Structure formats: C-alpha cells, structure tokens
Amino acid sequence: MHRFALLIRKVRRGPILAGLFIFPILPAYGQASHPAPQPLTLEISVNTQAVTAPLPIRVTLHVHNSGAQAIWLYRPVRDAAEAGADMDRPRGGSTLVTRISPLNLPAGAVVNLAAIGKVMKPAKLPHPKLVQLDPGGDFEETLAIRILPALLRGPSGSSGNLPFWGSYRFSVIYGAGYPNGDDLRRDVGVVPWEGGVTSNALEITLAAPPASDRGSVSGSIVNQQSGFVGDAVVSLSAQDGHLLNQMVTNSSGRFSFSSLPPGTYWVTVREEGSTQAGGMYEHATLTADQPETSLKLLLAREDISDAKKLLHKPVLFRVTDSANQPVDGALLDDTWSDGPVMEDLKGRTGAAGVVVMDVLPGSNYVSVKKKGCRSKDERSQVSSDIGVDGFNLIFDCERK
Helix, strand or coil, rough: CCCCCCCCCCCCCCCCCCCCCCCCCCCCCCCCCCCCCCCCEEEEEECCCCEECCEEEEEEEEEECCCCCEEEEECCCCCCCCCHHCCCCCCCCEEEEEEECCCCCCCCCCEEEEEEEECCCCCCCCCCCEEECCCCCCCEEEEEEEEEECCEEECCCCEEECCCCCCEEEEEEEECCCHHHHHHHHHHHEEECCCCEECCEEEEEECCCCCCCCCCEEEEEEECCEEECCCCEEEEEEEECCCCEECCCCCEEEEEEEEEEEEEEEEEEEEECCECCCCCCEEEEEEECCCCEEEEEEECCCCCCCCHEEEEEEEEEECCCCCCCCCCCEEEEEHHHHHHHHEEEEEEEECEEEEEEECCCCCEEEEEEECCCCCEEEEEEECCCCEEEEEEEEEECECC
C-alpha cells in the first residue's frame, strides 16, 4: 500500500508587522492560531555608506537561526511594495521593507515626500530556492536597493520639491509567509520561517549626481509585430555585471537612464512575469564626446527546448512509511515533459525523510526508489503560484 497526497491548501495571512531585532517577534503573516515564529535575528551591512545617485546601495542580509529547530528560508527576496497584492491574496515568499529617515534636516524644512528604497529585481530569469537553516546556522543574501531621496517643500512662492541630499537612518524589515504554511508544518513536517524581523539601523549619506555625470542611455522596446512593449523590465548594469538601475517601460515602450559617467553599460530587457529565459540585451558605451546613446531593442520570444531556461519552483517532498516514520535514503526521480521539452531530476531524502527539489510547475511524475524495494510511481501537480509546494509520499517497502 502507498498513498500520495497533494498538500496545498489556502490559508489567510495578515500584513507584515515589524518585530524586534532580537526575538520574540510578532507574526507577519498567518492566523493567530499559527505557532510562534522560530527565533531569527537579522543584521545588515552595506557596501558603502556614501551613496551617489542614481547608483544603488548593496545591502547584505545576515540571518541567524537562534532557535533549536531547523527552518527554511525562501529566496530571492522581493520588494514588499511589488508583492503588495500578496497581502490580500497570499502566494508566499520573502519580502523586504526599507525604512529611510532623513537626519539633520535644515531648520523649518518640511518633508513633502518620504525617501523610498526599492529592491531591484533580477535582471534575468529568477531562480527561486529554499535554503535550510539549521540551529545556530547563518545565511547571507545581498540585494541591490535603489534609493530615492526625500523631497522637501520648496521656498515660499516657489513650485516643486527639492531633494534632500544628506544623512539618513537606514534599516529594513525582512518578512515571509506562505498560504499553505500550516499544511507544510503539519503534513510535510517542515518549518518554513514565517514572520517579520527588523534589522539594526545604519547611517548612510545620499549625494546628488556629479555635474560631470551627464551621460544617458535611453530607447524603446518593440516586439516582433513592431508594437511597443509596455511593462517590460529594463535593467542597466555595469560592465562587470553589477546592477546599477532599473525601470519598467511605459505604454510607449520607452525607457531612459540618466546622470551616468562615461563607461560601458549593459541593458537587459525581460518581460514582467515571464516564466522563461530570453528577452534581449545590448551594450552601450558613453564617452565624454558622445555621452548619449539611444537604443531600439527587439523583444523576441524564442522557442524553448532546454528546461533550464524555464522558471522552476522549490518543492518539498517528504517520504514516510504507513506508520508515519521517515524513510531515509529514498531516491526520488522527478520527470516533467511538455512536447519538445523534458526534464529528469533526482534527489535523495535525508534522515527526516525530506528532500527539496526545484521542479517545473505542472504535472510531474515522481518515482520513489530504495535499494531492495519495488519502486512506486505517482503524479504531483505543482502550482504556478509564487512560494513553495509540499507533497507527502507514503512508501512501504515491498521486496523485489
């Protein structure tokens, strides 16, 4: 006898709540019936405390599991504002809120618009992962965050706002939640970390672009039907690949990056929400004599024959026997096929009977094998939602 159960059930979760730098924290997501969040501490460091616009600041999250139980973290981290719809219709994942407050404002100054920090998206197809963090373990993730200065009310009688260039207090709130978090804990036996935790605060300085940085890279994105592509993600990177700036094209397919020093840049374009690799990239070289470049990029959808170019999803598989005892050392063979594209992945369970595999959404055929036992074949339907799926496989060894 063997059973194979799909364990994805929707549950509600609430808004992100700021926790404390040292736990306990308030749960950011989920119902009040959820267990208390597992102890987690967060400290941040930055690549520089002096940021010159429009360059981003690179923030490294240093996460430590101070609890007695292994937990799972989801990456990459998304900007909380970008994931705002998930508050009402949760889909899962990790998010970041930035807190930026100006220091030492001029006397009588009034802030009309607060400073904004935004986590930039991957320039290419993202690769979601689950990371297991053992008790006492540490994990680091570096994010590029673009900061827009606070805008101050201009002098009496003037129009418009003035950017405040100066010192700011900077911190972040790291949060995570899953619509099926209860199911994963109860049925798959793993603990996806859910909650919210606030980092330490740093002082950073924002400076205006130098007057000498007058270069620009602009252009338009079109498709194969010669139509303009709106809502395409356009990323500007340095020659070494470091992300510098990012924007979404308007309805006319236009983009523009300004205040750039001379140098060579890469422009990468991908469709918002695309589940496959592709898009377009082009380089642009700016010099003192030719500080402006205009590009027209064709965003073509290619025929994908390599499964590695498709968006995968982390899935937790737990293998137990009919007495609910974990099966250690079981080999899982996951096969996915869609016309010309086929993928065959393998993973092996640990002492807890759990293995995480990055598979493609849709119908997956899973074969459970163990030396000396007959293999068991089942099908799993992996959802396309952001987050984590979980499956419980019951495997009783039938001798060959």
